[in-house]
Amino acid sequence: MLTLIKNGTLVTEDKSQVGDLLIEDEKIIKIAEKINHGENMKVIDASGLFVLPGGVDVHVHLDLPMFGTVSSDDHYTGTKAAAFGGTTTVIDFISQDSDDLLKNVKELKEKAASKAAVDYSFHANITHLTETVEKDIPLLVKEGITSLKVFTAYNNRLRLQDGEIFKVMRIARDNGILTMLHAENGDVIEIMVKEAVEAQHLSPDWHAKTRPSWGAVESVMRASAISA
Known part of the structure; x- marks a missing residue:
């Protein structure tokens, strides 16, 4: 099955241009300023629209x-x-x-x-x-x-x-x-959650407060060392 997308603004990794795009079996097989459509071809008019990768x-x-x-x-x-x-x-x-x-x-x-x-x-x-x-x-x-x-x-x-x-x-x-x-430090989180609950710090913001960012840094460094 061929699908032709016409007159759209085609956006690639380095430029955008108005043109046509031809697809066969879910694969792009041709990009050009103008592609003539033939029989048994689904045509989509993308005038005024951007056509870009999903x-x-x-x-x-x-x-x-x-x-x-x-x-x-x-x-x-x-x-x-x-x-x-x-x-x-x-x-x-x-x-x-x-x-x-x-x-x-x-x-x-x-x-x-x-x-x-x-x-x-x-x-x-x-x-x-x-x-x-x-x-x-x-x-x-x-x-x-x-x-x-x-x-x-x-x-x-x-x-x-x-x-x-x-x-x-x-x-x-x-x-x-x-x-x-x-990447978090599970042991630190366990301690901080226990302390927060005991102090009745139960509002949503304490979810973040009991998971310090330095715990993620430590975990990444530890895993990086292990991976070496």
């Missing part, structure tokens, strides 16, 4: 169970909102609901497939490290998952210990996988 949101949480609640958007409402804002690809997170990482991937893919309004992919959270998980991490690549996320906060829930993060990073490195970090 945005990519690399961090979304859709239909995510978390600490007794669920994120407000599912894969339909969230991706529909993304499309209205010009975002045409989102990357969601796969929770480690079990030590069978491939099962977790399959379940979330099935959720998204019937609802998503834009293109999507996934990162995989690693929040509980076992020998089974270590063996499964390299298999994620064949499922299209090339990035992992580990946590230095949320003690006894999502956090991995430093040695476990080291193991994950090493496996990821050896298999061409990117490791991402939720």
Whole structure:
């Protein structure tokens, strides 16, 4: 199927110009000042409009169970909102609901497939490290998952210990996988939250006050040292 977008202001990485753009099977195959349209070609007149690449949101949480609640958007409402804002690809997170990482991937893919309004992919959270998980991490690549996320906060829930993060990073490195970090100091947060609650500091601003920015800096420095 050929689609011709005509007369739009085409925006690329280095310039903008009025012209035409030809798409075949979801791939741009030609950009020119004028492209003649033929039979069996869908034509869209973009006069007075900008034609630019869709945005990519690399961090979304859709239909995510978390600490007794669920994120407000599912894969339909969230991706529909993304499309209205010009975002045409989102990357969601796969929770480690079990030590069978491939099962977790399959379940979330099935959720998204019937609802998503834009293109999507996934990162995989690693929040509980076992020998089974270590063996499964390299298999994620064949499922299209090339990035992992580990946590230095949320003690006894999502956090991995430093040695476990080291193991994950090493496996990821050896298999061409990117490791991402939720960077906070979980031990400091636990202390500061306890003190705030005891002092009845319960207003929303204390969420930030119990999570000092220097804790994120320390966590990044620690993870950087581990990764070396």
